[in-house]
Amino acid sequence: MSNVLLQVINLSKNYKDKNYWFNRKCVAALEPLSFDIMAHKTLAIVGETGSGKSTLAKLLVGAELPTTGHIRLNGQTLAPGDFKQRCQYIRMIFQDSGTTLNPSLTIEQLLDEPLRLNTDLDETERHQLIRDTLKKVGLLAEHMSFYPHMFSGGQKQRISLARAIILKPQVIILDEALASLDPSLRSQIINLLLDLQQQMGLAFILISHNLGIVRHFSDDMMVLCQGKVLEFGKTTDILQKPQHKYTKKLIMSQRFQLLHR
Amino acid sequence: MNLIDIRNLSIELQTSTQPILAVDRVNLTMKEGEVRGLVGESGSGKSLLAQAIVGVLDEKWKVDADRFHWRGNDLMRLTPEERKAIISKDVAMIFQEPMACLDPTTTIGEQLEEAVDVEQLTGFFWQKRQQRKLAAINLLHKVGIKQHEMCVKSFPHQLTDALCQRVMIAMALARRPMLLIADEPTAAMESTNQGQIFRLLASLNQLKNMSILLISHDLENVTHWTNAITVMYSGQFVEAGTTEQIFNQPYHPYTRALVDSSPKANRMIPNKSRLMTLPGSIPILQHLPIGCRLGPRCPRAQQKCVHAPKIKNFHGHQVSCHFPLKDSYS
Numbered sequence: 001m002s003n004v005l006l007q008v009i010n011l012s013k014n015y016k017d018k019n020y021w022f023n024r025k026c027v028a029a030l031e032p033l034s035f036d037i038m039a040h041k042t043l044a045i046v047g048e049t050g051s052g053k054s055t056l057a058k059l060l061v062g063a064e065l066p067t068t069g070h071i072r073l074n075g076q077t078l079a080p081g082d083f084k085q086r087c088q089y090i091r092m093i094f095q096d097s098g099t100t101l102n103p104s105l106t107i108e109q110l111l112d113e114p115l116r117l118n119t120d121l122d123e124t125e126r127h128q129l130i131r132d133t134l135k136k137v138g139l140l141a142e143h144m145s146f147y148p149h150m151f152s153g154g155q156k157q158r159i160s161l162a163r164a165i166i167l168k169p170q171v172i173i174l175d176e177a178l179a180s181l182d183p184s185l186r187s188q189i190i191n192l193l194l195d196l197q198q199q200m201g202l203a204f205i206l207i208s209h210n211l212g213i214v215r216h217f218s219d220d221m222m223v224l225c226q227g228k229v230l231e232f233g234k235t236t237d238i239l240q241k242p243q244h245k246y247t248k249k250l251i252m253s254q255r256f257q258l259l260h261r
Numbered sequence: 262m263n264l265i266d267i268r269n270l271s272i273e274l275q276t277s278t279q280p281i282l283a284v285d286r287v288n289l290t291m292k293e294g295e296v297r298g299l300v301g302e303s304g305s306g307k308s309l310l311a312q313a314i315v316g317v318l319d320e321k322w323k324v325d326a327d328r329f330h331w332r333g334n335d336l337m338r339l340t341p342e343e344r345k346a347i348i349s350k351d352v353a354m355i356f357q358e359p360m361a362c363l364d365p366t367t368t369i370g371e372q373l374e375e376a377v378d379v380e381q382l383t384g385f386f387w388q389k390r391q392q393r394k395l396a397a398i399n400l401l402h403k404v405g406i407k408q409h410e411m412c413v414k415s416f417p418h419q420l421t422d423a424l425c426q427r428v429m430i431a432m433a434l435a436r437r438p439m440l441l442i443a444d445e446p447t448a449a450m451e452s453t454n455q456g457q458i459f460r461l462l463a464s465l466n467q468l469k470n471m472s473i474l475l476i477s478h479d480l481e482n483v484t485h486w487t488n489a490i491t492v493m494y495s496g497q498f499v500e501a502g503t504t505e506q507i508f509n510q511p512y513h514p515y516t517r518a519l520v521d522s523s524p525k526a527n528r529m530i531p532n533k534s535r536l537m538t539l540p541g542s543i544p545i546l547q548h549l550p551i552g553c554r555l556g557p558r559c560p561r562a563q564q565k566c567v568h569a570p571k572i573k574n575f576h577g578h579q580v581s582c583h584f585p586l587k588d589s590y591s
Contacts, residue, residue, distance in 0.1 A: 048451050152542050153303070182302035182543070183479055187522035187536040194533055209452055212481070212523060217533065253456045 004075075005203050006037045006060075006090075006171050011069035013055050029055045030227045032069060037220075039170065040197060042204040044218035044235060046211070046250065052227040053207045057173050060205070062086045073170070087118055091164035095176035097156040101148040107134075107159060108144040111166055118167055129166065137162045138192060154185035158192070165196060173205045178213060190217060211251060215239055223247050264440060264472050265291045265314065268328035272309050272496075274546070275321055281546050283322075284309055285554075287498045288572065288579070289491060291440070294470045296463070298483040298504070300519075301493035304543050307476050310493075311442050314474075315354055316344060332439075353433035357445040359425035363417040369428055370413030373397035376432040400431040405461060423454035430461065441465070442474045447482070459486050480516075481523045484508050492516050495544055495554040497569070502578035512578065512585040514561050515539070553582070561586075 012032040017025040030052040037043050045053050058064040060071065062083060071078045073089055094100045102110060111130045115121060121129065131141045137158045148156060157177065164172050174193075178186050190213070196202060208214055214221060214235065221235040223244065230244045242248045272284035284306040291297050301307045313324050316336075329336045331351070336344050356362045364372055377396045382389050401409045404427040417425055426446055433441055443462065447455040463486055465471050477483045483490070490507045492499040492515070500513040511517045521537040539558045550556050552567040559566065561584050570583045580587075 048453065152545070154542050183481075183519055183522050184302060184539050185542060187538045191535050191538060194535065211452075216536070249453065253453045 003038070004036045005039045005073070007034075007072040007075075008036070008060075009034050009069055009072065011056075011059060011071065012067050013052075013059055013064060014067045028227050030059070031229075033222075033229050034069075035220075035222065035232065037171065037203045037205070039201040039203055041220065042197070042206055042218040044206045044208060044214040044221045045224060046209065046214060046221060047224035048209075048250075050226065051224040053224055054175060055227075056224070057092065057175050057205070057207060060171075060173060061090055061092050084118065087114070088167050089169050090171045090173065091167065091169040092173040092175060093157075093160050093164050093177040095179055097160045097177075097180075098148070098153065100160060101156060103148055106145050106147055110148075110159070111144075111163055114163065114167055133162045133166045136165070136196070138188075154181060154188065157181060157185075157189055161189075161192070161196075165200065165202075168200070169202070171203045171205065173207070175207045176209075178208065179210065186213075193217075211239070223250070262293070262333060263290050263330070264293045264295075264332060265289065266328060266330040267314075267326060270310065270313065270324070270326040270329065272306065272313055272318070273323040273325070275323060280323070282496065282549070283546060284313075284496045285498075285569070287493065287496075288501070291472055291474065293439070294466070294472055295489060296466050296473045296475060296487045298487035298490040299474060299476045299493065300478070300480050300483065300490055301499075302478055302543055304495060304546070305493040306496040307478075307493055308444055309496075311354065311444055311474065311476055314348075315352055315442065316341075316348055350436060351439045352442065353436065353438035353440075354442040354444065355426070355429045355433050355446055357448040359429045359446075360417055360420075360422060362429060363425060365417055368414055368416055369420070370394075370397060373400060373413070373428070373432060373435075376400075376435040378436050396435075400434060401428075403434060404428075404431045406431075421454075422450050423457055426450075426458050427461065430458075430465075434465070437469075438471065440472045440474065442476070444476045445478065446475075448478075455482070462486070479523075480508075480519045492519070495549065497554050498572065498579075498581050499555075500578075500580045500582075502580075506578045510590050512575070512580040512587050513582050514559050514584075514586065515555050517586060 010032045011030070013030040015027045015029055017027065035043065045056065047053050059066050065080050078086055108130055111133065112126055115126045115129065130144060134141060134143060139155065139158055151159065178189060181189060193204065197204065206214065206218055218235045220233065221238050222229060223231040223246070225246050231238050231247055238247065239251060242251055267289040269286045269288065270284060271282060271286055274281040274283050287310060289310070299307050299310065312318050318324060326337060331347060334347065374393045374397045377393050382392045384392060397413065398409045401412055406412050406424065406427055447458050462473055466473055475483050475487060484504055487504050489501070489503050491501040492507065494515050500507060500511065500516050507516060508520060511520055518537060518539045541558045544550060544554060552569050556562050556566045563584065565583045570581050572579050572581045573585065575587060
């Protein structure tokens, strides 16, 4: 069995309300939680808005500093300010691929940026790597000189995926990355993600509220509600025998749609 | 009697070079009290079709139809004014992203009072103000908002998405329409809120016998709520039939792919297996393929497919394909 890739211990986040000088109010966005992810595995995080899903994602990529706890990658603790290492190994894909790509850069410049900042490859090597990565996500090498607006929604999502995998990361966080796609493109992207997981041994953290995708895609599953972990375990177990009332409600709200069919 | 009966509706975009056929000969019929789903991916022209029914397309778009009947009246023969009178009385529309559609600078109460139909108010002019307020509150009660005092005083940004959508539905109900066109009413909404809105629409359909045209890009989201479904692809008619027919025995390869591609619909498939997809992506309007527009992506395409297929009817299950999947089910 493969060893633990990412280990999260007692991670929590409080936001302080700065309006009050005395009597400071504290909002607990995320209560302490711990989990492990192996390579080749997918962890799904499910919950409503305001349940702390995105806070967790931000903590993992280092966009926010955690209040308590720490994150270990391959047994090595990630320092809060050390972005060099984090950028290499933990990458993130956002929901709206159209707005996360810089419209004034070509695809080559877009993909060149993380390479220049994080690696010491020379220009020809970078060029070759970009070419290979585009091929890997199902695009052509000619697409390098295109601008983001020349692509359709599904292709844009492929480009953000290329940007995520170009540094050979070990963990990819998908923050609702599949929600805004059309059904036929969505299944294409799911197939692509599964292939990449097979090839590169990636671990995915999937944040989604479509339980159908979660069921198909993930091995483990975590249900969050207002910053608390309600359930954590194997996806099939939770979806078949939900223990908590909130989970049951969440499953019911999606499953009834196809009850008779 | 059919509520709405559209035969061979085409919508053309007039550009400087050459006109683009955005919607190509689409049929749509709705009976009274029916909930019909209109399903298609982005760029399939489903919103255009809805806008053509309501008549809000501007001069750039040229609408043409062999038959465009609303309860027996031929809308194509009427003057724009007559047409507007009929449509604004009987048809209402709600949009996606309700928060963006409401006026952010006025309170919900004022916006609702504006929507109240003047002809339904009886009494002298000094009573009308009070009646208007009451009517607005009644509308809120109809869509299941109980704390009406809070709601009428608040601005759109203070309410949640689902509440805003309820307010939109309340406004749509003000003229007591016979047909409600819901253009992706639950896009970008939480699943629990989606359920609320769909349940509200279903109860309106049953209690008030209001017909609903439910537009969605996701087949699996609407199947529970609809009696019949029309599927469109890239501006062309694909398939129409009852929900059972479409979902259990789709005749068109595109519908088949839509049903197979959703991981929820076919639960038999093992975890992490590959999903069935169509290769390629949706064609853009400037480069539409000739004939059947699914042609380049279709697994069953043959030489014949460069000509647009005629619509075949199998016991009310209409399909527009040269090689329907009908024989594969028996």
